[in-house]
Amino acid sequence: MSAASRAKRTMPDMEVIVLEKTGDVSYSACGMPYNIADAGREMDDLVVRQADVFRQKQGIDLLTGHGVESIDPGNRAVSGTIRHSQEPFRFFYDRLLIATGGRPRVPDLPGFDLPGVLALKSLEDGKAIKAHIRDHGVQKAVIIGMGYVGLEMAEALRERGIAVEMIKPGADLLPWMPRELAQVVTAELAANGVDLHAGQTISGIEQDGKQLRVIGADCSLNADMVLVAIGISPNSELAADAGIPTGPGNAITVNRQMQTSDETIYAAGDCADAIHVVTGKKVWIPLALRANRAGWAVADHVCGKAVRVDGVAGTAVFKAFNLEVARTGLTAAEAQQSGFDPAVVTIKSRSRAHAHPGSKTIWVHLIGDRQTGRLLGAQMVGPEGAAHRINAAAVALHAGMSVATFAQTDLAYAPPFGPVWDPLLTAANQLLKKM
Amino acid sequence: MSAASRAKRTMPDMEVIVLEKTGDVSYSACGMPYNIADAGREMDDLVVRQADVFRQKQGIDLLTGHGVESIDPGNRAVSGTIRHSQEPFRFFYDRLLIATGGRPRVPDLPGFDLPGVLALKSLEDGKAIKAHIRDHGVQKAVIIGMGYVGLEMAEALRERGIAVEMIKPGADLLPWMPRELAQVVTAELAANGVDLHAGQTISGIEQDGKQLRVIGADCSLNADMVLVAIGISPNSELAADAGIPTGPGNAITVNRQMQTSDETIYAAGDCADAIHVVTGKKVWIPLALRANRAGWAVADHVCGKAVRVDGVAGTAVFKAFNLEVARTGLTAAEAQQSGFDPAVVTIKSRSRAHAHPGSKTIWVHLIGDRQTGRLLGAQMVGPEGAAHRINAAAVALHAGMSVATFAQTDLAYAPPFGPVWDPLLTAANQLLKKM
Structure with missing residues (x-):
């Protein structure tokens, strides 16, 4: 839907058809556990935009209950069955986006x-x-x-x-x-x-x-x-059956313009792969931000804009009761498998300054490459201050920053928010001794 | 004290003398407002390490109540008066560190x-x-x-x-x-x-x-x-009186090894200047992390290690009741003064995902350079999620990252911690349209 909306905004005269197997579009899938936690909330609270908004305000031809069963790249057509009537349908395209997502294994x-x-x-x-x-x-x-x-x-x-x-x-x-x-x-x-x-x-x-x-x-x-x-599997069978190559995790292989091997067919979201910013190799890390970003990129490219989507760092965070658990980049094992010579460090620091009330333990694990000196990955766990701190490491990975340079970055300090040496910096200083 | 401790750890046989005018060393100055807020806490809670620990465990010759009044670079000597006895003192040095800090204006x-x-x-x-x-x-x-x-x-x-x-x-x-x-x-x-x-x-x-x-x-x-x-002024008169040059804000001019114009005399902390990572020019931004880092660098350099201290981004955060207020890099006005062609954007986003309970408004202001495309600065205000998020922008400044690249970074997402598009990314996407 992010691709459809953006394409329509850029080129209002473009005919945009969306075929959706279920009855639902544009909802916050990641919000579902938090909704389930509250018996008093309706699941539909998670719908960001109603289907009729896409149809009436944005002019998108949004067809729910339309399950696509095959792609015919030769004729540039997709076919399937309407869920409720069981009637067949067939649509032709100039450009096709496969955004079939994933399914629980x-x-x-x-x-x-x-x-x-x-x-x-x-x-x-x-x-x-x-x-x-x-x-x-x-x-x-x-x-x-x-x-x-x-x-x-x-x-x-x-x-x-x-x-x-x-x-x-x-x-x-x-x-x-x-x-x-x-x-x-x-x-x-x-x-x-x-x-x-x-x-x-x-x-x-x-x-x-x-x-x-x-x-x-x-x-x-x-x-x-x-x-x-x-875990989930990518819904890539539709693509594979049409002869479109898949790669790691059976996800659909796309280039930096989100095109598959057929330049008229794009793939984006949990069904498509990405390039890892640390290894430069293909990976399948299905996460929400990437899906949205890829959707926008497809719309822009279809509308004739120059597009070059950067890689992913695999940055992720989740809440486990009162803990924030976050990661970005490679683990030590992944670093080894990718041909790096990883040095690792795990430190305990504090979430607030010395003697500041309410300070909690925060754990940081950093991975660096002995050969090049590069930062390869970071993980954090703590009751506060892990979720957003991880982004500093993620940006460093995008920049290909060395651990030495990362250790010199000027991070924010005030007593309610951390020690003078941010836990990431303490970890980086310790990691340097092992590299 | 961070320089003294580190030098002693690296070279235990080095004679390290610390001359401190007051009776206090090694306390969390930034923690004082939070201590004053609580009538039940002793101010001495803020002392990180007692003077006797430095003396007895670390072997530092720590002389409190010793106010230095002059430096004699020709004879490599410092002189002053002992606070309580009013007796004069004089010490000779091989290497001198001026860490006189600042004073309230x-x-x-x-x-x-x-x-x-x-x-x-x-x-x-x-x-x-x-x-x-x-x-x-x-x-x-x-x-x-x-x-x-x-x-x-x-x-x-x-x-x-x-x-x-x-x-x-x-x-x-x-x-x-x-x-x-x-x-x-x-x-x-x-x-x-x-x-x-x-x-x-x-x-x-x-x-x-x-x-x-x-x-x-x-x-x-x-x-x-x-x-x-x-505000504060740097205590740089001692240096100036000894013929050591000062620069912006009258802070003592130092190189990337924290040396003044006299290579045997270092300066670090709130009395010394720094290079700004965005402008490459000298600035005086007295903050705690820089002071600590500079202290370590002096110790390392004196001990013969290779040292090259990177610049500062001016990253700072403070709490104002229930608000987190954070900044890094240049303001639009500073960017203009430094010869950039700044584009700016100010956006409102949310601190948690769509429909997630407890979500608050978070404000982001970003500054980019139209000529080079570089990110120049960021500011954030919000009841949650500003203090640590600013570090992602700070790292980008250290990397000299463009707004376009920053907008493509893979930042963490989970509903309790932010929207799918992190507020920084939303701001970067909006800023790109103005550049």
Whole structure:
């Protein structure tokens, strides 16, 4: 929708058709856990702009309930079926944007299709979860997976007074983090009554009377609802079936103008890949800012403007109860895999100045390259001051800045907001000694 | 003290003598307003390290109450008087660091020497203010000046239940800000019962019974205490008298190794100047991080390490009641004066995502150069999310980043912490249209 809106703003006479499989457009998907946390809020609060605004005010031919099933690049056409009438449709294009997003991954195991086993991606998913909690009086939930969405949902469900257990096959919570930082998150989850069962290979889900039972290797967990949150896959099959190449994570390969191998076909959003600013290589890191930015870039390029979309740093933040957890750039393991010679440091600092009331511990992990001296990545965990601080490191990654130069940056100081040496600077100074 | 400690850590056999005029070293000067706000806290809470730790654990020859009165570069000697005994002293050096800091500016007008007219710079000043409030049961204070310290003190005194009026000769609160942002601060001060009298030329202070009366052009303000907070001057006379050149703001001129014109004499802290990363020209912006960093650099250089201190961006933040006020880089006026062709934008955004509870207005002002496309400066005001966000812009200034590149940076997003497009990015996108 960001591409459609921007193209219409730039060239009001352009015919812009949007084919959307579901009934919903333009909603804050990332806001869903916070909405689910509040029984009194309507899910539709998350809709940023109503479909009719796009249609009537912006003149976009927005067709909801239109699921595209195939692309025919030779004839520049897309075909599919209208959801409610089951009638076929076919549209021709001069330029096509594939913005099919992603879908929750669901393991091919017994019982994952049982009622009460739910996942969260679309607004319809969000509504289904909220209705299930209400209609079944959910008192206990099991979350499969411990990533961003799983952790945000754990907090949301705890706010509703629902008991939460989390389970995953992998051995570690947030395996991309150093263990010191992950343990801070683990402690926060424990303090908020979330039980973690990591390292549990899951064999399936069974019905157990009115409840569901998730079967792990060494435990079985009963619940009134099971949430599957083990990540997403890009909806790239439509593109792949039309002969359009995909790359890392099966995401659609695009250039810096967001074009696929067919220059009349663009891809943007969670279905498309990107170039990592640190490695210069293709990656698939589906995040909201990139999706919006890519949508604008497609509109601009279609409208004839010069466009060159920069890469991503993989900057992300999430809230886990009273903790802010943030990252940007490469982890040490990713740095190694990408051919760097990583030096790492993990430090503890304070969120406010010496002797300032309310100061909390803030953790910083930095990764640098011994060979070139470059900053490669940063991670932070703390009750305050991690979410926005990470952006300083993200900008440094975009600039290809060395750790030495980053350590010399003039960051803000006042006692309520941090120590004289910002925690990022303390970490950079420590990292320099290891490089 | 940061230079002394670091030199001793690197070279334990070096003889390090510190001559300090007052009785205090190593305290958090910026923390004083927050300490004054709390009658129950001792001022000495702000001492980071006791003098005896430096003496006994670190082996520094720390001589408090030793006021240096002259430097004799020819004989590499400093002389002065011991405060309590009034005996003279003289010390010889191989390398000298001038770290004399700054002092509050006090206008040469009648009545500024009356009892109850106070200023805040040293720990002794802080103790005097706190004692005056207690001993005289201060119920009403007038603050002359409306800068960082004045505003922090206004908040501190209001927390003590003291009525506060502020007065200054200049027409505008925070004249370096665009008026839209300054008005947000003005409204916050008004909401917290602070009365502002800007544009009032002050002719002096009179005794009025037990009270003091500050005489402005159109108003006279009575108070139990008058705080003078119109800025500081560098204590550079000692250097100047020894023939060492000073520059902008009369601060001591230093190179990137913190050396003065005499390579055996260094200067660091609020008495020394710096190079601005945006203009490449000398500036005097006395702030705590720079002082600490410069102290370390002096120690490293004296110990034979390669040192090249980068410039400052003038990054600063302060809290004004429930507002965070932050800046980095040049203002539009400074940009113009420095020969740039500034384009500016001021936007309003939100501190949290669409429909996320508790979202507040956040203001961003960005300055870019039309000729080169470079980002030149940023300012932010808001109840949350300004203090740490400013650092992303500060890093961009250090990198000499263009507004176009900054607008493409991958900043963190999650609903509790900001909109999908970070307010800085929204501002950068808007600024691009004007460049």
